[in-house]
Amino acid sequence: MDVADLVSELKSSIHRKDEVKVRNILGPIKDLAVVRSIDEKFYNTYNNIDPVNFAIECGAEKIAIYLVEKSFPTDRLYQQELVQCDQWCYFDHGNDRCPAMYDAADNAINAYMHKLKNIIQAIREGKHKPGEGITSPYIEETVKSESEKMEPVKQEKPGMPIFTLHKETAVEEAKKVIDNYGKNYVSKDGNTLFHCYITKPKVYFYVFAAAGVPVNIQNCPECQFSHYIKETAVEEAKKVIDNWGKNYVSKDGNTLFHCYITKPKVYFYVFAAAGVPVNIQNCDGDTALHMAVRAASVDAAEALLQCCADPMIRNKMGQTPIDMSDNETITKLLNKFKPGVVSAICNDKAQTLDRVLKNTWCCTDCVVKEGKTAIELAETKVYEGKSEKCLSVLKSYRKTSQLIHAVLCHDVETTRKLLEREKLPVNIRFRDRIGKTLLSHCIEQHNTELVRLLVEHGARINQIRVRLHEDTDVTIPLFHKCLLDNDCLDIAKFLNPQMDPAEHKEKDQAGNTAVLAAIEKGLSVRYIQWLIQVTRGSALVDRNADGLTPKELATAKNNTEVVKMIDKYIIQNVVQESGIPTLLLPQFAINFCCEEDITRITDEKTKKTLIELLQDSNDKYNMKKWLNFKEVGNYAEKIMRAASGGDIFEKEIRMKSSDGGLSYIKEKYDANYRDRNGFTAMTRAIVFHKFDIIEYLCTTRPMLKTLPDNFNRYPLHYAYALPEPESERVRKLLLEKNPQDIEKRVDKDGLYPADYAAFRDSLKVQQILYDARTLNVYAQRGPPLGRWPVGALKDPPEEE
Numbered sequence: 001m002d003v004a005d006l007v008s009e010l011k012s013s014i015h016r017k018d019e020v021k022v023r024n025i026l027g028p029i030k031d032l033a034v035v036r037s038i039d040e041k042f043y044n045t046y047n048n049i050d051p052v053n054f055a056i057e058c059g060a061e062k063i064a065i066y067l068v069e070k071s072f073p074t075d076r077l078y079q080q081e082l083v084q085c086d087q088w089c090y091f092d093h094g095n096d097r098c099p100a101m102y103d104a105a106d107n108a109i110n111a112y113m114h115k116l117k118n119i120i121q122a123i124r125e126g127k128h129k130p131g132e133g134i135t136s137p138y139i140e141e142t143v144k145s146e147s148e149k150m151e152p153v154k155q156e157k158p159g160m161p162i163f164t165l166h167k168e169t170a171v172e173e174a175k176k177v178i179d180n181y182g183k184n185y186v187s188k189d190g191n192t193l194f195h196c197y198i199t200k201p202k203v204y205f206y207v208f209a210a211a212g213v214p215v216n217i218q219n220c221p222e223c224q225f226s227h228y229i230k231e232t233a234v235e236e237a238k239k240v241i242d243n244w245g246k247n248y249v250s251k252d253g254n255t256l257f258h259c260y261i262t263k264p265k266v267y268f269y270v271f272a273a274a275g276v277p278v279n280i281q282n283c284d285g286d287t288a289l290h291m292a293v294r295a296a297s298v299d300a301a302e303a304l305l306q307c308c309a310d311p312m313i314r315n316k317m318g319q320t321p322i323d324m325s326d327n328e329t330i331t332k333l334l335n336k337f338k339p340g341v342v343s344a345i346c347n348d349k350a351q352t353l354d355r356v357l358k359n360t361w362c363c364t365d366c367v368v369k370e371g372k373t374a375i376e377l378a379e380t381k382v383y384e385g386k387s388e389k390c391l392s393v394l395k396s397y398r399k400t401s402q403l404i405h406a407v408l409c410h411d412v413e414t415t416r417k418l419l420e421r422e423k424l425p426v427n428i429r430f431r432d433r434i435g436k437t438l439l440s441h442c443i444e445q446h447n448t449e450l451v452r453l454l455v456e457h458g459a460r461i462n463q464i465r466v467r468l469h470e471d472t473d474v475t476i477p478l479f480h481k482c483l484l485d486n487d488c489l490d491i492a493k494f495l496n497p498q499m500d501p502a503e504h505k506e507k508d509q510a511g512n513t514a515v516l517a518a519i520e521k522g523l524s525v526r527y528i529q530w531l532i533q534v535t536r537g538s539a540l541v542d543r544n545a546d547g548l549t550p551k552e553l554a555t556a557k558n559n560t561e562v563v564k565m566i567d568k569y570i571i572q573n574v575v576q577e578s579g580i581p582t583l584l585l586p587q588f589a590i591n592f593c594c595e596e597d598i599t600r601i602t603d604e605k606t607k608k609t610l611i612e613l614l615q616d617s618n619d620k621y622n623m624k625k626w627l628n629f630k631e632v633g634n635y636a637e638k639i640m641r642a643a644s645g646g647d648i649f650e651k652e653i654r655m656k657s658s659d660g661g662l663s664y665i666k667e668k669y670d671a672n673y674r675d676r677n678g679f680t681a682m683t684r685a686i687v688f689h690k691f692d693i694i695e696y697l698c699t700t701r702p703m704l705k706t707l708p709d710n711f712n713r714y715p716l717h718y719a720y721a722l723p724e725p726e727s728e729r730v731r732k733l734l735l736e737k738n739p740q741d742i743e744k745r746v747d748k749d750g751l752y753p754a755d756y757a758a759f760r761d762s763l764k765v766q767q768i769l770y771d772a773r774t775l776n777v778y779a780q781r782g783p784p785l786g787r788w789p790v791g792a793l794k795d796p797p798e799e800e
Helices: 004-017 019-026 032-045 050-055 059-069 087-093 105-109 114-124 139-148 170-181 201-213 231-244 267-275 290-295 298-306 329-339 341-346 352-361 372-382 387-406 413-422 438-444 448-456 478-485 486-498 500-504 514-520 527-532 552-554 560-572 584-590 595-597 610-616 629-644 662-668 683-687 691-700 702-706 715-721 726-734 753-759 762-774
Strands: 367-369 465-467 475-477 648-650 653-655
Touching: 004 019, 004 032, 004 231, 019 059, 032 050, 032 514, 050 059, 050 105, 059 105, 059 114, 105 114, 114 298, 170 201, 231 267, 267 298, 267 387, 290 298, 290 329, 298 329, 329 352, 341 352, 341 367, 341 372, 341 387, 352 387, 367 372, 372 387, 387 413, 387 438, 387 662, 438 448, 438 478, 448 486, 465 478, 465 691, 475 478, 478 486, 478 514, 486 527, 500 514, 500 527, 514 552, 527 560, 552 560, 560 584, 560 610, 584 629, 595 610, 595 691, 629 683, 629 691, 662 691, 683 702, 683 715, 683 762, 691 702, 702 715, 715 726, 715 753, 715 762, 753 762
Parallel strands: none
Antiparallel strands: 465 475, 648 653
């Protein structure tokens, strides 16, 4: 075999990741000069890429290590196709090395091939010599002819270790099992490698134990083994592809999609990216989508539809997946994707195709029919005389589709290349305006690298709400996705400086801010403490829909550790080391916090209560006046009555203001009081139609426009809830300056202020207005704080 043929055979073997073939090709070669000539020929023949870098690009780490041990060079620079050096790039670096070019060690790091990187580094530092790490080939040339006569043991079901016949020692066989499956392998039945190889020689167990395989794991189906499996779902899915190939079909006609229908969604994205056909029917005529619908798996159905599964295919019973569905969420999904990418292409429905692609994150490069991808199928239809519009739609969407599915596959490198090369949108929604974004998906999957990439390229965080999960239309602020569990703390810390501080105040469907939601979900004390610290303690006065502050909620849940942490934070931050009270102290009083919850907190060091510490402090700013919570509450109630146009009692004398309370507000208003409903003077003035007070507060206290109530309703929500023409008049006052600060704010249900106009006559809105007029500052029902506005309902809406 001459060098050209050898190089061609070597490239083909590397591409197939056939390590045995590579060893057989290069094994007899001992001369370093011959190795160099092979490398040179390979480099010149195949677009300036050497064998080692080519093996890295193919994901064949073991082959790359073998090539390095055979003394193939590792210092050649290689520039990947998606990162070409143009004239502007060259202008930046001149004759110096292009930053987009890497040698084998750099590429090994980028491909997470740490073992390869360490070997290259050791050779460069003289700690290791090429050839020292080469082990005997798995199949020697002398054995090959005999092994070919053996019929391989065929595995019936994917997912279990493969037992093969070969002429290795028991030790080598055991080590090979560890290399292939890893020490933390657990089958679907809970079996470790010890279980699976129970009939093997004793040395297997010694090798497994030395490698760290857990020895006391029970194979109970109910047990959770994810603690022992360090591989991500992506790595597991890729291993399935490596073991079985993209064209695997069982004796029942099931593809990998069918076999792994209960696995996480990322399996389907990885399978589709690898070229597994998505619409193959098994012996019963069922596609994987039929099986997902039958299993009522929303995740599997959604992922398959995004991979261009055809919802119009019928099985042998004549049923489409829609015919079989009795799950409301899955039925909605199927109708959203209907008629599907394949049917739209085959029937030349370009507008339908455009709708399906752009609203549903469908992939243009999945194998959908007759071994062809969606684009290849469209090209075939063009040759048959069909319109080119479908092909044009697919091509225009292709780059965006590649980005979306690179993110869904957790492929960081491909995502980075696409974002750096193409100016692609990163804020696209799935399904509709409350569906998840790419960023929210990455947060859910705890993928910090992708979160950083997307934010660096413009992914929005502020004023974004997404579904709590895909089975519901209930929405939460995007930042609340970081509150899924304690593992998301690093992502939350990264997002915090990138977003508007007001996002910490946005609420979920229960009226919980980020701190309240973290307490509700039982997150760690460390996480909750960090959330309180980044809001500088202001989160401690926020209330949920039940009117509970963070401390009150933690107390209700018997979470004593969180209560202690909050008490310690208050002690440390209400009184400075110099003895001067901080501005945090008035916040507890003007937000109607419980006096006992604040003033009776005891300092662990001095054993003094907070009120005793404050009495001993240097109060040069006269902060102690805020310690009398009852007096502050009475004062705030008068402010609220004045804003409502009601009567005010001053020293047991009823005061009736000729200007409806405006003069009292001008004279007495000294803080942004917010009662236990979350109502401010602005809210009260709006629901009682006090336009002069609204105008005055907008001018002197514009911050009131941005303070929501316990249900996250802003003053502008209440303005839209009013009847016309009062609504228009109030809106003009609120939106006169900086309208962008409040127009896009949503309530706890994700409704914008303008949405309230559409159902201002509904029972719900009438109840909202009735509550704002009749709930006193302590959230107790009573007579209205002011005179009933003209036309207002004076009886509870339920009775009406």
